Amino acid sequence: MQVPLYILVPLVLLAALALAERVLLPAVRVVLRRRLRTFVERLNVRLAFKLQPFKLTRKRTVEEMLVHDPEVAQAAADYRAEHGLSWDEVTDLVRAYAREIVPRFNAYFYYRGAHWFARRVARAFYRVRVSFLDRRALAAIDPDSSVVFVMNHRSNFDYILVSYLVSRHAAVSYAVGEWARIWPLDTLIRRLGAYFVRRNTSDPLYRKVLERFVQLSTDSGVTQGIFPEGRLTRDGRLGEARLGLLSYVLRRFDASGRRDLVFIPVGINYDRVLEDRTHALLVEGRLERASLAHTAALTVRWFGKYLWLLVRGRFMRFGWACVNFGAPVSMKGYLRTRGRDLRALSPEEYRDEVERLGKYLMGEVARAVPVTPVALTARALLLAGGGAPVAALAEAVAEQLDELHGRGVARSLNVSGAAAIAAAGVRMLSLRRVVRRDRDEVTVEDGERTLLEYYANSIAHLFPAPQNDVSAPLYSAS
Numbered sequence: 001m002q003v004p005l006y007i008l009v010p011l012v013l014l015a016a017l018a019l020a021e022r023v024l025l026p027a028v029r030v031v032l033r034r035r036l037r038t039f040v041e042r043l044n045v046r047l048a049f050k051l052q053p054f055k056l057t058r059k060r061t062v063e064e065m066l067v068h069d070p071e072v073a074q075a076a077a078d079y080r081a082e083h084g085l086s087w088d089e090v091t092d093l094v095r096a097y098a099r100e101i102v103p104r105f106n107a108y109f110y111y112r113g114a115h116w117f118a119r120r121v122a123r124a125f126y127r128v129r130v131s132f133l134d135r136r137a138l139a140a141i142d143p144d145s146s147v148v149f150v151m152n153h154r155s156n157f158d159y160i161l162v163s164y165l166v167s168r169h170a171a172v173s174y175a176v177g178e179w180a181r182i183w184p185l186d187t188l189i190r191r192l193g194a195y196f197v198r199r200n201t202s203d204p205l206y207r208k209v210l211e212r213f214v215q216l217s218t219d220s221g222v223t224q225g226i227f228p229e230g231r232l233t234r235d236g237r238l239g240e241a242r243l244g245l246l247s248y249v250l251r252r253f254d255a256s257g258r259r260d261l262v263f264i265p266v267g268i269n270y271d272r273v274l275e276d277r278t279h280a281l282l283v284e285g286r287l288e289r290a291s292l293a294h295t296a297a298l299t300v301r302w303f304g305k306y307l308w309l310l311v312r313g314r315f316m317r318f319g320w321a322c323v324n325f326g327a328p329v330s331m332k333g334y335l336r337t338r339g340r341d342l343r344a345l346s347p348e349e350y351r352d353e354v355e356r357l358g359k360y361l362m363g364e365v366a367r368a369v370p371v372t373p374v375a376l377t378a379r380a381l382l383l384a385g386g387g388a389p390v391a392a393l394a395e396a397v398a399e400q401l402d403e404l405h406g407r408g409v410a411r412s413l414n415v416s417g418a419a420a421i422a423a424a425g426v427r428m429l430s431l432r433r434v435v436r437r438d439r440d441e442v443t444v445e446d447g448e449r450t451l452l453e454y455y456a457n458s459i460a461h462l463f464p465a466p467q468n469d470v471s472a473p474l475y476s477a478s
Helices: 005-046 059-067 070-083 087-101 107-125 135-139 158-166 185-191 204-219 244-251 276-284 292-311 331-338 347-368 373-383 390-406 418-431 449-462
Strands: 127-132 146-151 173-176 224-226 261-270 320-325 387-389 435-438 441-444
Touching: 005 107, 059 087, 059 204, 070 087, 070 204, 087 204, 107 158, 107 185, 127 158, 146 158, 146 204, 146 347, 158 261, 158 320, 204 224, 204 244, 224 244, 244 347, 261 331, 261 347, 276 449, 347 449, 373 387, 373 390, 373 418, 373 449, 387 390, 390 418, 390 441, 418 435
Parallel strands: 127 320, 146 224, 146 261, 173 224
Antiparallel strands: 261 320, 387 441, 435 441
């Protein structure tokens, strides 16, 4: 009996698919998982803060943990009663929220691909400088602690820069805003272990799912990174802390438990922020919030421009990108000093305690913000009324450095001498056409004062009032 070709071909294809699904794919998965376990074991030998099992747990498993979590279940019951939904509808909603939040971390991708990419990109765009304000305290952190890096948010480049610098010690999970939820960026970010957060939602069910995910991660010892400001600074100044994620992290902390909770303040600053002109236009009111398509088009055009400069050999790096790591804050030690037990506080007392800690951590972040040549030069120019001789700028930079040194502010630059720092700042600002240099005189270009204020404001908090305000000239170069 002969089998027609139009029947034979589908049968062969179905048999091949069945063989692959039942035999080949399971065998491949076993081999890949074995190699991944070996890779993680070798990686954990050199990492200060090891990859925890929870971080490596399959995405679907963590989603099910959230769906069946008792607190989430109670919040779902309340939500169902309030909105008149069926159990299937509210369960589907919880699953959708969990699917949106939970990342899909891949250790191979993080350390074999993303780390290489972040290192190359960071070094290609900037002269990277990192310093530790308290190395002994950092080295003394218990490896089993839950570590949270608390950072100021200057640029979307922060994710790349800090990931590159911290990857030698830990794999950091970030809370990322909705701006990154576009394909294929969202897939890449999830593979890096980041989780998405709806910043301004008031949905109690969503917030409960997010809260429980953050708490499960913290309780399991996953290293995390938080930007308390919640968004990029518009005028260059440090913003006030939004306490939502911090409150989630602290709510389940047990000071008598085995695992400590340690916050590490991180200060970030750049000689050039990639989004600076957009922020300046927003501050001046000359730009409204752009659409996603418009933003994507600008980004592609920007990268195309600098790629063309790179091909022609005319690309110049954007100056310094500096990161300072401050002294760690142990929650066990902090609460012992305060004589407090978070679990025994009333809701009002707990809120006050979180707000107090948030202000303290933001103060530590502010102290750790690095001082860059462009920031010092911009501040000196603004204080001089918008123009000054080169020699006078160098003197003004020297005065600022002496003042910062007297106040115990750590320097993160290895540039020797105020004259060299002022020259580097003038050169970067001249390349951007923010200032104009005519022989020995430096003046601010028309319409560029807002951009100059943006950079000066990044270190304004390091100087005592009233000299921390550069929105108006305080003295003239004459």
